[in-house]
Amino acid sequence: MKYVDEYRDSEIARKLVDEIHRITTRPWALMEVCGGQTHTLVKQGIDEALPKGVRMIHGPGCPVCVTPLEQIDKALAIAARPDVIFTSYGDMLRVPGSTTDLLSLKARGADVRIVYSPLDAVRIAVANPERQVVFFAIGFETTAPANAMAVAQAASLGLDNFTVLVSHVLVPPAMTAILESPTCQVQAFLAAGHVCAVMGWTEYEPIAERYHVPIVVTGFEPLDLLEGILMAIRQLEEGRAVVENQYARAVKREGNRSAQETVFRVFDVGDRTWRGIGMIPASGYHLRPEFAKFDAEARFDVGDIHTQEHPACIAGQILQGTKTPLDCIAYGVLCNPQKPLGAPMVSAEGVCSAYHAAGRGLAAPTAFPLYDLSRPNR
Amino acid sequence: MCLGIPGKVVEIRDGGSLPMALVDFGGARKEACLAYVPEVKLGDYVIIHVGFAISRVDEDEALRTLELLRTIDELALDQELGAEPAQP
Ligand code: SF4
Secondary structure, eight states: OTTTGGGGOHHHHHHHHHHHHHHOOSOEEEEEEEHHHHHHHHHTTHHHHSOTTEEEEEEEEOHHHHSOHHHHHHHHHHHTSTTEEEEEOGGGTTOOOSSOOHHHHHHTTOOEEEOSSHHHHHHHHHHOTTSEEEEEEEESTTTHHHHHHHHHHHHHTTOSSEEEEEEEEOHHHHHHHHHHSTTOOOOEEEEEHHHHHHHOSTTHHHHHHHHTOOEEEEOSSHHHHHHHHHHHHHHHHHTOOOEEESOTTTOOTTOOHHHHHHHHHHEEEEEEEETTTEEEEEEEEEEOGGGGGGBHHHHSOOOOOOOOOOTTOOHHHHHTTSOOGGGOTTBTTTBBTTBOSSGGGTSTTSHHHHHHHTTTTSSSOOOOOSSOOSSOOO | OOOOEEEEEEEEEEETTEEEEEEEETTEEEEEEOTTOTTOOTTOEEEEETTEEEEEOOHHHHHHHHHHHHTHHHHHHHHHTTOOOOOO
16 A cells, blocks of 8 residues: 555565664654554554664553543543434443443443444434434544534534533643653654644754753654664764654645644643543643533533542553553453553553553464564674 | 554545545555545555555665665675675
């Protein structure tokens, strides 16, 4: 497939690994923010092919994992109502709430439907005027343009049976929170290419300068990641700290202006709680007052929500990069993709699920990388 | 849900109030909204997130990146030998 296969070329991958080994003189800790990148790094064994002492810390960039338990519990309370058709991206269905998940609720008769695009949820609302249709609008900057358009469409169609349960999170404030933490070990970031495709990278420039961290906007294929790592280490070795763009084929400095316009027409920036991390100021989107009638939290009284995480789950520390799934006593024993205890085991972008899929720390490997990068040539 | 994938625009459709397209992902085809990439033409590659194209793949930049990656060991050799690095 074009723009995919050529960025998986094993010969070039090998060259890049060699080049990274050649230029690295010191140990470095890099964070890939995006869970999709974590998945590729772990699956292809890229993190293990890096020079000794160069460490990839896996960031909090899995929207499913950071959606707060309280929002999941609210989703469950709304989805359980007989007058509601609850629509969601598929990844959210198995995320454990305090007592159950959306999939179990569906099995017990709730009308929970998976949609591929939020426009599908709007279509369902048009087709079912007698029912209330609620869409679980979660995600980072990448899904915000789609979710915003769904609300804008519902408004222009004058729908009064469509609402969204919003839990949108933003990358730059999370990076700042990580850098502000007294235990922060991150020396450079690979920024998520598709987040920047929407928002551009101007927001990252003051972060790179203020904290003196290199930030490389990076794509998602193995060669993109290897080149991103190479560019970040080159900056670290040379003592530079600027924003660079590895993913020029899809990202422009100003991002996608038209998408930003719709996002900011519908959403306002406000505080958000991240599951496992806590409240981060100005780190999410909320509906603007003009669109308040599309707010599911206002339309449905969900009562008092008392949340409870599974006591064994250390997802919070994993999402902040201070622990790995291998530090969790439940990993692979009590917690696996079939029976997840915490959100990072559910989503394909979650760190725990990425480790599990690659067989890390398990008796029998469950997957094999595309190519063997484990033995550098030199 | 959060993963974006590149696909080729094989048909542009009138979706009523929104411009829509049929996008081919190496065999699998899905409908996507082009509202955010008005410059996209038939045959272009776009990055799709949850049914929306958020970016057009720039062919020239894609070729440049690949060219650069292919010559990475020559660059390294030049640098080892103390030559001026080629302009990226
Ligand atoms: S392995 Fe399971 S229980 Fe442990 S941190 Fe990950 S999601 Fe939580």
